[in-house]
Amino acid sequence: MEMKQRLSKNLVLFLSCTTFLGILIADDSGQPNILWVNSEDNGAQWLSCYGSPNAKTPNLDKLAAEGFRYTHCYSNSAVCAPTRTTWITGVHAISMGTQPMRSRYAIPHERIPYWPDQLPAVGYVATNFGGKNDFNIGSRPDGDTWKAAKGAKEWEKLKDQQPFVAFKTIGTSHESAPFPSKNRGFTDKDAHKMVLHPYHPDLQPVRSTYSKYAQAMHKMDREFGELFAELEAQGLRDSTIVIYCSDHGGILPRSKRFLYTSGTHCPLIIHIPEKWKHLWPAKSPGMTVDRLVSFIDMPKTVLSLAGADIPDSMQGTIFLGEHAEPEPAYHFSYRGRADKAVDMVRGIRTKRYLYIKNYMPWAPHGQFLPYMWAMEATPAWHQHFKRGKCTSVQARFFQPRQVEEFYDQENDYHNINNLIEVTEHQEIIARLRKELRRYQLTNYDSGFLPEQMRRARAEKHNLTIYEMVRRPDLYPLEQYLDYTDMLLEQNADNLPRLIEDTTSRDEAIRFWAVCGLAYLGKNAKSAAVAIEKATEDESIEVQIMAHYAHAKTQGTTLEVMKNYKKILVQAPKSGDSGYSSFVRTLNNLLKEN
Numbered sequence: 001m002e003m004k005q006r007l008s009k010n011l012v013l014f015l016s017c018t019t020f021l022g023i024l025i026a027d028d029s030g031q032p033n034i035l036w037v038n039s040e041d042n043g044a045q046w047l048s049c050y051g052s053p054n055a056k057t058p059n060l061d062k063l064a065a066e067g068f069r070y071t072h073c074y075s076n077s078a079v080c081a082p083t084r085t086t087w088i089t090g091v092h093a094i095s096m097g098t099q100p101m102r103s104r105y106a107i108p109h110e111r112i113p114y115w116p117d118q119l120p121a122v123g124y125v126a127t128n129f130g131g132k133n134d135f136n137i138g139s140r141p142d143g144d145t146w147k148a149a150k151g152a153k154e155w156e157k158l159k160d161q162q163p164f165v166a167f168k169t170i171g172t173s174h175e176s177a178p179f180p181s182k183n184r185g186f187t188d189k190d191a192h193k194m195v196l197h198p199y200h201p202d203l204q205p206v207r208s209t210y211s212k213y214a215q216a217m218h219k220m221d222r223e224f225g226e227l228f229a230e231l232e233a234q235g236l237r238d239s240t241i242v243i244y245c246s247d248h249g250g251i252l253p254r255s256k257r258f259l260y261t262s263g264t265h266c267p268l269i270i271h272i273p274e275k276w277k278h279l280w281p282a283k284s285p286g287m288t289v290d291r292l293v294s295f296i297d298m299p300k301t302v303l304s305l306a307g308a309d310i311p312d313s314m315q316g317t318i319f320l321g322e323h324a325e326p327e328p329a330y331h332f333s334y335r336g337r338a339d340k341a342v343d344m345v346r347g348i349r350t351k352r353y354l355y356i357k358n359y360m361p362w363a364p365h366g367q368f369l370p371y372m373w374a375m376e377a378t379p380a381w382h383q384h385f386k387r388g389k390c391t392s393v394q395a396r397f398f399q400p401r402q403v404e405e406f407y408d409q410e411n412d413y414h415n416i417n418n419l420i421e422v423t424e425h426q427e428i429i430a431r432l433r434k435e436l437r438r439y440q441l442t443n444y445d446s447g448f449l450p451e452q453m454r455r456a457r458a459e460k461h462n463l464t465i466y467e468m469v470r471r472p473d474l475y476p477l478e479q480y481l482d483y484t485d486m487l488l489e490q491n492a493d494n495l496p497r498l499i500e501d502t503t504s505r506d507e508a509i510r511f512w513a514v515c516g517l518a519y520l521g522k523n524a525k526s527a528a529v530a531i532e533k534a535t536e537d538e539s540i541e542v543q544i545m546a547h548y549a550h551a552k553t554q555g556t557t558l559e560v561m562k563n564y565k566k567i568l569v570q571a572p573k574s575g576d577s578g579y580s581s582f583v584r585t586l587n588n589l590l591k592e593n
């Protein structure tokens with residue numbers, strides 16, 4: 001007993017010494033602090049150190065000059081909440097069913113820790129400056145993963161809690177910055193100087209939006225500079241690795257939410273103090289790094305830098321530090337429902353080439369989305385299109401899509417020349433098709449069930465979507481991949497098969513069969529009886545799509561629009577996440593025709 005007491009006394013003494021020493025000699029503890037800053041919605045093309053002709057970002061340019069600027073960093077989902085879902089878990093949003101923007105589907109939290117959960121075991125605290133979480137995940141409060149003291153004097157408190165990982169979101173560059181309704185004080189004073197992307201018409205409201213956003217970027221950069229100055233003022237500059245990135249591209253229409261380079265190419269700049277020079281990704285600060293980095297890599301990399309355990313659930317690759325893994329050859333991206341606009345797009349890229357597959361090609365990218373229409377540029381561009389004044393490149397945003405797109409980014413940063421038919425590229429296109437399928441399989445792409453069907457199937461088996469899509473008996477993904485490939489051919493020879501499948505036992509096959517009939521348009525006129533029956537299917541999403549197929553194959557647009565009104569009246573008032581988004585999307589498409 002006496003010995004035990006003496007031991008514990010010594011232990012207390014030892015612990016208090018190490019804690020005391022820990023504060024004094026944090027710099028030599030072998031554990032770097034990490035400050036991870038992201039600014040909202042700005043693609044790489046809005047930073048001057050990435051060559052922006054429009055915005056000035058001197059503080060971030062300085063960070064790049066003193067750190068390492070990554071030239072090939074890409075977001076996986078091109079929009080806020082699915083990016084954050086991926087960041088906090090290290091699991092692709094589509095792998096968990098959390099890809100629809102503004103949904104909070106449950107995940108098995110006991111199997112999927114958040115990255116800050118891993119830090120206390122290795123002596124770190126994690127904090128979220130400013131508190132933006134927006135993880136888009138249910139069954140766990142967002143905020144409970146952050147353990148460090150919050151509130152006023154965050155820096156001073158953190159200083160006493162080293163080593164730390166501090167996460168910070170700067171919202172100044174958010175899409176809403178140029179909205180006239182927000183009245184943020186940004187002006188069109190530089191409108192005449194703006195260099196427009198080739199797919200935007202040269203209109204004053206477009207120029208005005210560019211000008212306002214360039215000023216928002218300048219302000220965001222100043223706020224980053226202030227944050228970095230605070231780090232220096234606290235004497236933490238030399239013991240802290242600073243990671244800066246955005247969360248996806250933006251913000252002019254055809255960037256945020258879309259898998260083009262403008263929606264996914266993000267700035268990533270990392271500042272590593274001299275004392276951690278063994279972690280430098282290139283010979284010396286100021287250099288660029290051309291490694292292909294995906295946002296799915298961020299949580300694993302942060303945990304690796306902190307020396308923490310990396311959960312088995314994480315899907316990315318460690319891209320920096322002593323445990324860096326081999327560079328992946330591909331970046332994988334996805335688009336699901338964005339607010340009130342339903343869509344399904346998948347993308348895969350190498351450093352040079354981008355391949356995109358549109359599973360709902362009947363809808364133009366520029367389908368109506370209230371939030372996207374809140375900046376002056378979008379309605380102005382749309383009006384210009386409706387008046388028939390757009391060039392073919394400008395018009396494409398408001399027209400139905402091709403199923404496949406392929407771009408050579410080296411010669412076409414803005415992805416305006418679709419080379420999918422070009423003979424000399426067929427080999428790489430074939431490889432990317434194959435790799436996309438491989439990524440969809442290995443990451444359990446949950447998108448082959450429409451949203452409410454997906455939720456219902458998981459609930460029926462008392463599983464989360466994450467678990468359900470990992471059960472081949474409940475979610476035969478290979479079959480769904482094959483089936484959708486068949487109907488995306490839009491080949492009238494498939495008509496008998498599609499008609500037969502409108503009575504399949506699997507409601508997902510029924511859904512896609514009806515989609516296939518809609519794609520065939522007048523070529524599926526003889527499917528009238530099968531489509532009529534499908535409008536009474538037990539699945540609401542099969543019904544909705546069957547109505548649309550009715551309009552497309554039988555020319556019954558007005559009647560279908562009346563039916564959609566009735567469905568909308570009955571829809572639960574659950575906002576975007578109900579099937580009402582799907583009805584609105586299809587209704588808008590019929591209105592446009």
Ligand SMILES: [Ca+2]
Pocket residue numbers: 040041079080247248
């Ligand atoms: Ca965002």
